[in-house]
Structure formats: C-alpha cells, structure tokens
Amino acid sequence: xxxxxxxxxxxxxxxxxxxxxxxxxxxxxxxxxxxxxxxxxxxxxxxxxxxxxxxxxxxxxxxxxxxxxxxxxxxxxxxxxxxxxxxxxxxxxxxxxxxxxxxxxxxxxxxxxxxxxxxxxxxxxxxxxxxxxxxxxxxxxxxxxxxxxxxxxxxxxxxxxxxxxxxxxxxxxxxxxxxxxxxxxxxxxxxxxxxxxxxxxxxxxxxxxxxxxxxxxxxxxxxxxxxxxxxxxxxxxxxxxxxxxxxxxxxxxxxxxxxxxxxxxxxxxxxxxxxxxxxxxx
Amino acid sequence: xxxxxxxxxxxxxxxxxxxxxxxxxxxxxxxxxxxxxxxxxxxxxxxxxxxxxxxxxxxxxxxxxxxxxxxxxxxxxxxxxxxxxxxxxxxxxxxxxxxxxxxxxxxxxxxxxxxxxxxxxxxxxxxxxxxxxxxxxxxxxxxxxxxxxxxxxxxxxxxxxxxxxxxxxxxxxxxxxxxxxxxxxxxxxxxxxxxxxxxxxxxxxxxxxxxxxxxxxxxxxxxxxxxxxxxxxxxxxxxxxxxxxxxxxxxxxxxxxxxxxxxxxxxxxxxxxxxxxxxxxxxxxxxxxxxxxxxxxxxxxxxxxxxxxxxxxxxxxxxxxxxxxxxxxxxx
Numbered sequence: 001x002x003x004x005x006x007x008x009x010x011x012x013x014x015x016x017x018x019x020x021x022x023x024x025x026x027x028x029x030x031x032x033x034x035x036x037x038x039x040x041x042x043x044x045x046x047x048x049x050x051x052x053x054x055x056x057x058x059x060x061x062x063x064x065x066x067x068x069x070x071x072x073x074x075x076x077x078x079x080x081x082x083x084x085x086x087x088x089x090x091x092x093x094x095x096x097x098x099x100x101x102x103x104x105x106x107x108x109x110x111x112x113x114x115x116x117x118x119x120x121x122x123x124x125x126x127x128x129x130x131x132x133x134x135x136x137x138x139x140x141x142x143x144x145x146x147x148x149x150x151x152x153x154x155x156x157x158x159x160x161x162x163x164x165x166x167x168x169x170x171x172x173x174x175x176x177x178x179x180x181x182x183x184x185x186x187x188x189x190x191x192x193x194x195x196x197x198x199x200x201x202x203x204x205x206x207x208x209x210x211x212x213x214x215x216x217x218x219x220x221x222x223x224x225x226x227x228x229x230x231x232x233x234x235x236x237x238x239x240x241x242x243x244x245x246x247x248x249x250x251x252x253x254x255x256x257x258x259x260x261x262x263x264x265x266x267x268x269x270x271x272x273x274x275x276x277x278x279x280x281x282x
Numbered sequence: 283x284x285x286x287x288x289x290x291x292x293x294x295x296x297x298x299x300x301x302x303x304x305x306x307x308x309x310x311x312x313x314x315x316x317x318x319x320x321x322x323x324x325x326x327x328x329x330x331x332x333x334x335x336x337x338x339x340x341x342x343x344x345x346x347x348x349x350x351x352x353x354x355x356x357x358x359x360x361x362x363x364x365x366x367x368x369x370x371x372x373x374x375x376x377x378x379x380x381x382x383x384x385x386x387x388x389x390x391x392x393x394x395x396x397x398x399x400x401x402x403x404x405x406x407x408x409x410x411x412x413x414x415x416x417x418x419x420x421x422x423x424x425x426x427x428x429x430x431x432x433x434x435x436x437x438x439x440x441x442x443x444x445x446x447x448x449x450x451x452x453x454x455x456x457x458x459x460x461x462x463x464x465x466x467x468x469x470x471x472x473x474x475x476x477x478x479x480x481x482x483x484x485x486x487x488x489x490x491x492x493x494x495x496x497x498x499x500x501x502x503x504x505x506x507x508x509x510x511x512x513x514x515x516x517x518x519x520x521x522x523x524x525x526x527x528x529x530x531x532x533x534x535x536x537x538x539x540x541x542x543x544x545x546x547x548x549x550x551x552x553x554x555x556x557x558x559x560x561x562x563x564x565x566x567x568x569x570x571x572x573x574x575x576x577x578x579x580x581x582x583x584x585x586x587x588x589x590x591x592x593x594x595x596x597x598x599x600x601x602x603x604x605x606x607x608x609x610x611x612x613x614x
Contacts, residue, residue: 170420172416172418172420173420173422175389175408175414175416175420176414176416176420177422177433177437178389178408179387179388179389179408179409179410179412179413179414180410180413180433180434180437180481180485181409181410181434181437181438181485182437186437190433190436190437191422194422194424194425195422195424197424273423273424273465274423274424274467275423275465275466275467275468
C-alpha cells in the first residue's frame with residue numbers, strides 16, 4: 001500500500017518535473033533592460049538636441065512616439081503587421097514543408113543527397129535580395145513574388161539541417177529500431193525525424209532569420225500594397241523619417257519576440273526533452 | 283585438459299542432489315526443442331579496408347596479389363541452443379563474438395552458413411523474433427520509459443489498450459513502474475538497461491541477444507542486474523544468448539558458457555554450468571569453472587599473436603583483452 005502511494009507520488013513528481021518549467025522573469029534582468037533602453041533614448045535625445053542633423057533626417061524620440069500613435073490610430077500598423085505576418089507564416093511554412101521533405105528525399109537517395117547538399121550550401125549563403133529581380137521578372141510585382149523570395153532565402157537552411165541532422169543520427173538508434181520492426185515510413189516517422197528534431201529545429205530557427213530578412217527586403221523592393229516594408233518605402237518616398245524609425249522599431253520588436261519567446265522556448269523544451277541539457281544544471 | 287575433466291566431475295557431484303529434486307523441470311528442459319541452430323557459419327573480412335594492421339602486411343607469400351588481406355572471424359562455427367536455455371559466449375575482443383551476434387540478429391548479412399530459428403531458416407535481415415540488446419541500451423531519448431517500451435508494439439500496429447496491458451506487465455517485470463513517465467536521461471545506467479530488456483521482451487522474441495549489456499555498469503549495479511536478469515529468465519523462460527568478455531559473468535549467468543577463440547575462429551570449449559539459481563557469485567564451482575576458462579584463455583594469450591598461425595609471422599599490436607583476473611578481484 002505504502003509502496004503504491006510512493007509510486008504514485010513519484011509518477012506525479014516526474015510528470016510535474018517534465019511539465020513544470022521554472023521560468024520567471026527576474027527583476028534584475030528587467031531593471032537592466034529598462035536602464036539600457038533609457039540610456040539609448042537619452043543619447044538619441046542628446047544627439048537630436050545637438051542639432052547635427054536637421055529634424056527631417058533625425059526626428060526626436062517624442063516625434064517618433066507620436067508617429068507610432070498616428071500609425072496605431074489609423075490601424076495602419078496593425079494591418080501592416082498582419083499582412084507581413086501572413087506572408088511570413090505562409091512563406092516560412094512552405095519553406096519548412098519543402099525543406100524537410102527535400103531533406104528526407106536526400107537521405108533516401110544518397111547520390112542525389114550529396115550533390116544537392118553542396119548545391120544547397122551554396123544557395124544558403126546567396127543574398128536574399130539578389131533573388132528579387134529574378135522574382136519580379138519570373139512572377140511579377142505581387143505577393144507571390146514576395147513569397148518566392150522568402151522561400152528561396154530560407155528553404156536551403158531547412159534542407160541542409162534536416163539532411164545533416166538525419167545523417168548524424170547515432171547508427172545505434174537506427175539499428176535498434178530496425179531490429180524492432182521499423183522500416184520505410186515508420187522508420188522515418190518514429191525514429192529519424194524525432195532523432196533529428198534538435199538539428200531540424202536549429203535549421204528552422206536559422207531559416208526564420210533568413211526568411212525575415214528576405215521578407216522585409218522583398219516588401220520594400222517589390223512594392224507591396226500593405227506591409228511593414230511598405231511603410232518603410234512610403235516613409236522614404238515622402239521623407240517621413242519618424243515613420244521609418246517607428247517601422248524599424250516594430251520590425252526589431254517582432255524579430256526579438258520570435259527569437260526570444262518562440263524559438264528559444266521551443267529549443268529549450270526540445271533540448272530538455274532530448275536530454276541535451278544535462279551539463280547545464282540550473 | 284585434466285583440470286576441465288575434474289571440474290566436470292566435481293560439478294556432477296554437486297548438482298546430483300539438485301537434479302533429483304528438480305527432475306520435473308530438468309526433464310522438460312531436456313525434451314524441449316532446439317530453438318537456434320547455427321550450421322557452418324563462416325565469416326571473413328577481406329580486402330584492404332578492414333584491418334588497422336593490414337597496411338604493412340605484404341602478402342607476397344600468396345601467389346596472387348588480388349586479395350591483400352583476409353581475416354577470418356568465424357570458421358565453420360556450429361552451435362545449437364535449446365528453448366529456454368541461457369547461453370553465454372566469452373572471448374577476447376575481436377574474437378568474433380559480437381560478429382556472431384550481429385549475424386544472428388540479421389544486422390550482419392555477409393556470411394556463409396545456415397541459421398535456423400525455431401526450425402525455420404532466417405532471412406538475412408533484422409526481425410522481431412530476435413531482439414538484440416546493446417551495451418549502450420540504444421534507448422530513444424525523445425520518448426519516456428513507457429513510450430520506449432511501447433515502441434516495437436506501436437510499429438507492429440497493436441491496439442492501444444493491448445499495448446498498455448503488455449507494457450505495464452513488462453515495466454512491472456523490470457520494476458520500473460514508478461519511472462514510467464521519466465525520460466531516459468533521468469535514469470541511471472542500470473535502469474536504462476532494464477528498460478532495454480523490457481523493450482525487447484514486449485515483442486516476445488524467440489531469442490534474446492545480449493551484446494555485453496552490462497559492460498558499462500559498475501560492479502554493484504551489475505550484480506543487481508544479474509539477479510534481475512536471472513529472475514526474468516526464470517519467469518519468461520526466454521532463450522538467451524549473452525555475449526560478454528567477463529568470464530565470471532558468463533559463468534555466473536549461463537546454463538552453458540562457450541569460449542570463442544580468435545585463434546581457431548570458432549568455439550574452443552564449452553562448459554556446462556549445472557548449478558541451480560539463484561547462484562552465489564563466489565560459489566566454489568563458479569570459481570573453479572572461471573579458473574578453468576582462464577586457463578584455457580591463457581593458451582590463447584601466450585601464443586605470441588593470434589594472427590600468427592594464419593597469417594605468417596608479422597606481429598600485431600592488438601592483445602586479447604579478456605578479463606583474466608581471478609573472480610575474487612572481479613567482485614571486489
């Protein structure tokens with residue numbers, strides 16, 4: 001009886017340990033960040049007061065704040081963020097789907113895989129904006145053109161890390177799985193993909209970064225009707241520096257949010273579950 | 283040779299009493315069918331790619347220069363294992379014992395000879411009727427203990443309720459019920475091996491192949507696992523082929539200990555260990571058989587190099603690393 005109780009306790013404690021992650025924002029960190037932002041705005045204000053640049057080229061922080069309010073008031077910022085996010089999700093999603101599938105095909109056909117991986121490696125470092133003229137001529141000045149640029153810039157990271165992730169799976173896992181009857185699709189689904197997940201995640205994180213760069217660049221160059229890039233473009237054309245800076249801050253914030261909140265959380269969870277964090281006991 | 287005979291005699295005398303009381307089980311054991319039959323298994327590595335010492339070898343003595351090097355790992359090996367038997371294989375590393383296991387498991391497919399499992403000759407591919415347990419466990423870190431044990435059943439598309447029933451039974455057998463939801467990295471080395479054993483047993487294999495499963499564990503854990511493995515063997519009556527380089531382990535666990543010698547690339551000697559279980563690891567009979575095996579092994583050891591007889595007189599750096607200590611020192 002005692003034993004059963006103990007067992008139950010142990011079981012729940014394992015469940016808790018696995019689900020409960022001690023995660024709280026420390027006050028210390030928060031103070032540091034606030035101080036940093038305050039210092040940044042302070043210096044900005046100081047440079048503005050010194051009057052090195054005319055106001056048109058460098059508006060005050062307050063002016064930028066007002067511009068933010070304007071953008072909020074007529075909902076431009078929301079529709080722009082919404083549209084940009086929509087493109088990002090679609091483009092990035094397609095990119096992950098193609099990338100992982102391609103990675104698997106490359107593992108299945110080693111000859112193709114070897115060639116393709118060096119090809120993909122070259123294209124991975126290809127500047128994303130350099131795809132723009134090609135996209136405009138091939139597809140046109142539209143959303144599909146933007147998506148094309150986003151996909152081309154990010155898909156190769158996913159391909160490479162899926163491929164290398166699966167290549168680097170300990171052969172023992174595969175041997176054990178085959179011994180237990182796994183083959184073909186079940187081997188891919190239940191062993192290779194989960195085993196390569198930490199690596200695939202690194203690829204996705206990297207791809208996100210490339211996709212984000214490419215998306216804003218493409219939005220500026222392939223004059224989109226709506227989007228954060230479009231605000232930048234309009235700001236440049238009408239010499240609205242406050243709007244340009246407001247848009248840049250928004251882009252920065254979104255990037256930070258994705259990186260800090262989404263991807264690091266995801267990575268932390270995966271690393272913990274896969275037992276990769278054992279050396280860093282917290 | 284005489285020492286071995288002596289051991290055999292001694293062993294008979296000691297076990298007589300036990301066999302009398304246990305006639306039932308013994309009789310049924312004797313009448314049981316042969317689960318595994320290995321016939322004339324031969325395996326050779328040849329060519330340039332295999333051996334680290336091969337680069338300096340000049341095979342001018344052989345007329346043709348096509349085959350640069352041939353290393354025969356197994357030479358016409360024959361072995362029969364009856365159902366429910368616990369057979370251990372000992373030998374120094376490089377003697378081909380792991381190769382034999384891989385051949386049986388269907389992982390190594392380039393060999394000649396015939397293998398029958400439960401009367402049917404096997405395909406040269408892995409199958410769930412022969413499950414191998416590796417030294418490192420090879421558990422999947424992304425799954426919990428429960429999910430790891432469930433893995434083979436899930437692949438076999440067994441219904442969820444049925445799976446649960448089977449998994450719970452075996453997780454209980456290896457006494458890890460309270461760790462069902464733990465991840466693999468939260469377990470100790472001994473627990474990992476118990477999970478590996480449960481994961482193999484759920485598939486109800488005809489033979490369990492164990493490739494030095496306890497070699498990476500400390501002595502206390504190892505002794506605990508001996509007890510558990512013996513109990514599991516008793517309860518499930520699985521046929522087990524257990525490969526190890528630890529002589530004392532082989533003698534303490536097996537119904538039969540088989541010595542493989544790299545010199546003859548095959549079975550050098552067999553020892554029947556007719557001792558009731560649970561066994562005391564420092565039982566005098568275990569000690570004397572262990573010592574007899576050590577004597578046998580010394581012969582392999584003292585012969586200059588075990589390649590000598592086959593490949594001329596070049597010397598090799600590799601030495602057999604069979605554990606030659608006395609059983610006492612192994613237990614310390």
